[in-house]
Amino acid sequence: MITALTWLGLILLILFLLFAIAIPVSVLIWWAGWRTATPQTHLQPPDPPAAGPFLVYLSGVDDISGEFSTPYEDALLDAVADRVPGLVIVTDVFAYSFANVGMTSEGNLAWFWAWLNSLRLNKKSPLRRVGRLINLRNVLHVAVSADRRYGPMYNYGVAEMIIQALLRHGYVLGSGASVTLLGYSGGGQIALGTSGYIQATLHAPVQVISLGGIMNSSDSLSRISALIHLYGTKDRWHRLSDLIFPARWPIFGGTQWNRALASGKIEQVCLGPMCHTGRGSYLDATRYVEDGRSYLDVTADTIAERIGRLMPVAREVS
Amino acid sequence: MKLPIDWLTFLLSPEAVAAATLLIFLAGLSEGIGTQGVTLLMSRITPLRFVLGLLASAMLFVLSAVIWMWALWLAVRTLFNVEVPLQLFFVTVSAAYGPLLLGALALLPLMGTTIRWGLRLWSFGIALASIAAITGLTYWQAAAGALVGTLLMEGARWLLSEPAEAIARRIWAITTGKPHLVRREELPQVIPGYEPVVKGKQ
Numbered sequence: 265m266i267t268a269l270t271w272l273g274l275i276l277l278i279l280f281l282l283f284a285i286a287i288p289v290s291v292l293i294w295w296a297g298w299r300t301a302t303p304q305t306h307l308q309p310p311d312p313p314a315a316g317p318f319l320v321y322l323s324g325v326d327d328i329s330g331e332f333s334t335p336y337e338d339a340l341l342d343a344v345a346d347r348v349p350g351l352v353i354v355t356d357v358f359a360y361s362f363a364n365v366g367m368t369s370e371g372n373l374a375w376f377w378a379w380l381n382s383l384r385l386n387k388k389s390p391l392r393r394v395g396r397l398i399n400l401r402n403v404l405h406v407a408v409s410a411d412r413r414y415g416p417m418y419n420y421g422v423a424e425m426i427i428q429a430l431l432r433h434g435y436v437l438g439s440g441a442s443v444t445l446l447g448y449s450g451g452g453q454i455a456l457g458t459s460g461y462i463q464a465t466l467h468a469p470v471q472v473i474s475l476g477g478i479m480n481s482s483d484s485l486s487r488i489s490a491l492i493h494l495y496g497t498k499d500r501w502h503r504l505s506d507l508i509f510p511a512r513w514p515i516f517g518g519t520q521w522n523r524a525l526a527s528g529k530i531e532q533v534c535l536g537p538m539c540h541t542g543r544g545s546y547l548d549a550t551r552y553v554e555d556g557r558s559y560l561d562v563t564a565d566t567i568a569e570r571i572g573r574l575m576p577v578a579r580e581v582s
Numbered sequence: 583m584k585l586p587i588d589w590l591t592f593l594l595s596p597e598a599v600a601a602a603t604l605l606i607f608l609a610g611l612s613e614g615i616g617t618q619g620v621t622l623l624m625s626r627i628t629p630l631r632f633v634l635g636l637l638a639s640a641m642l643f644v645l646s647a648v649i650w651m652w653a654l655w656l657a658v659r660t661l662f663n664v665e666v667p668l669q670l671f672f673v674t675v676s677a678a679y680g681p682l683l684l685g686a687l688a689l690l691p692l693m694g695t696t697i698r699w700g701l702r703l704w705s706f707g708i709a710l711a712s713i714a715a716i717t718g719l720t721y722w723q724a725a726a727g728a729l730v731g732t733l734l735m736e737g738a739r740w741l742l743s744e745p746a747e748a749i750a751r752r753i754w755a756i757t758t759g760k761p762h763l764v765r766r767e768e769l770p771q772v773i774p775g776y777e778p779v780v781k782g783k784q
Contacts (some may be wrong), residue, residue: 285689292623296632314662407691413620416769425778476713508692525666 275569284316287404288414291362295417311352314434316373316441317571318352319344320426322359324541325402328381329366331355336547337448340564347568357429359454360405362421364429368396377401406450409457410480410509418486421460422454430466433455442469442574446567449501449540456491460484469572473567476502476540481511481521491530493562493569496538496546535562593673598777602676605643610643611636616688616698625764636755642753647740651675654713655730661727664717674716678709 293299321341333355335403345351358366367377377398384395395408408424410416426445436443442461447455452474460483463470468524472484474493478501485491495502506512511519517526524530536553539544557565590597618639622632631765655671665753688698706728713724755761 281687281690284691288691292620296623296626298629404691407693411694412766413692413694416766417624420770420773424773424776427773429702431776437776461771461773465776466769467778497692559636 268301282361283401288408288418289511291408291414291418291421294362294421297462305527309420309436313436314352314441315350316352316435316443317350318350318354318430318433318435318443319348319571320354320357320429320443320445320455322357322445322447322455324451325399327358327360327402327451328377328398329368330364331366331534336545336549336560340527340547340548340567341558342558343564344567345572348571351571352433352435354426354429354433356432357422357426358474360402360453361424362418362425363422364422364425367401369484371458381393386501404448406453406478409453415457415480415482419454419457420461423458423465425464426458428499435466436463442466443573444471444473444571444574446473446475447477447547448475450478451475453479456480456482456484458484460487461515462491463467463487469574471570473484473570474540474544475563475567478502478505480505480509483520483528485520489574490570491524493530494535494546494566495532496535496540498537498539498544510547535559535566538563586703590670593670594667598673599669601674605683606644606647606676606696607640609679610640610647611687612683613643613685614639615686616694617685619689621760621763624766624769625758625760627758627760632676633759635754638757639754642750644673647676647679648672650731650735653738654693654709655726657730657734658713658717658719658724661730662719662723664719666717671716672714675709677712678705680708681705 286549290299307532308339319341324344326334341353341355342546345353347459358364361367361370367376368381370377380398383389383391384398402516405418408418415425430443430505436442445459445462446457447453452472455472455474455477456479459470459472463484464487471487471488471490471492474491476495476499477493479493493502497548509521512521514522516522521530538544538548538559544551545559546563549558551559553559553562614636618635622635627635646739651672652668654675655666655668658671681701686697687701687767688694690697709728710724712723713719713727714721717724717727719727728752751762754763
């Protein structure tokens with residue numbers, strides 16, 4: 265029995281290692297031009313030109329495609345839209361694919377991801393936890409984005425997909441309209457990693473808002489207007505970044521992260537007693553802080569206020 | 583250490599040398615995939631040139647391993663007056679390259695670099711153990727021999743650095759078809775096709 269379990273463990277470990285290596289290899293192969301990325305086709309015509317500001321939302325690691333979203337995320341984005349007049353919200357970017365291909369459209373594995381997604385959405389299924397493999401796959405993409413060897417190429421690819429999405433939603437090249445990238449959890453890393461390319465390409469003010477984000481230091485920090493990291497006191501996940509990314513350790517004062525922190529470009533804002541996900545999280549509309557606002561309202565207020573701060577800068581540029 | 587006569591006969595056979603060389607070559611190939619492979623693909627070369635680049639890097643790895651082991655053997659012989667046939671020394675110490683067969687694991691995102699250093703430490707540990715086993719030296723003596731051997735090799739490399747670099751550049755250019763490797767800093771920062779149109783410029 266022990267031998268069988270050992271073999272099973274070994275096989276699973278080998279499968280994991282192969283899968284983990286396949287992700288950066290696929291990025292490198294695409295970059296080398298051996299394989300062309302096949303972006304998801306968007307049949308609907310582009311939106312009419314808009315003045316903005318623009319908000320691009322990059323979901324956490326439980327996302328499966330640009331179209332998938334939870335009601336909680338929708339509620340947050342609606343609340344932000346209510347607070348910022350003219351805000352254009354872009355949600356159809358899948359942060360965990362350099363070609364913006366959703367997992368359920370992903371070649372030979374599409375059926376597998378669709379099956380896992382149906383498992384995790386079925387609350388009665390005993391195999392519900394197996395659905396966490398979706399998170400694991402996306403965590404590996406976050407790791408690729410954060411890795412100094414692969415990040416520049418992966419982030420370049422996703423940045424192009426974000427720019428294409430902005431154009432679909434009415435962004436006018438050269439308008440100088442401000443762009444805010446809002447990344448939740450692992451989406452924070454993708455938002456930060458891609459932001460430098462977006463700023464350098466669009467020549468517009470770009471800022472990143474991280475919602476409990478997990479982020480490595482990034483060259484993007486030298487280009488963007490600001491990085492606002494929102495966190496809750498009960499969110500243990502966001503603290504992970506301080507441990508696993510040496511470039512964020514205080515002893516390495518010369519890193520982009522520590523220089524940006526010292527110069528005030530990184531702003532860390534405590535929202536209250538929120539946790540990372542689920543009940544009591546940043547998206548919870550049923551729990552309240554002392555002044556009577558729901559957790560969701562606190563989050564939406566802060567995001568809207570930070571988007572508002574970047575808008576005057578955008579007008580000066582345009 | 584006394585080895586069984588059959589085992590000793592095997593270690594001194596041409597087959598053992600061939601097996602040791604193959605092991606080092608495969609380790610070099612795996613290491614090359616884990617490290618050089620990223621640089622090659624970043625430089626956007628063709629699949630054929632990628633394979634050629636990896637093979638060239640594996641062959642250079644074998645050459646460097648042979649020189650290192652020869653330097654080790656020389657150091658151990660000179661410092662501690664140990665008489666071991668070079669072939670036996672080579673075959674035994676080549677076991678140190680075993681862990682580097684997993685060198686391709688360096689491709690793992692974020693963890694890869696740490697794994698690579700772990701494998702190198704593991705490999706160094708095996709090198710010390712095999713030197714100690716074949717020569718009868720203590721681990722400290724083996725470590726001193728390894729240190730002097732490595733310094734010898736590095737000294738020779740420094741003396742020959744200019745011609746060696748020129749050869750390495752030439753091999754790179756022939757196998758990859760690119761004048762030099764692309765560094766991370768040289769990767770594009772602007773995505774072409776989306777820049778704002780500046781009035782007055784075509």
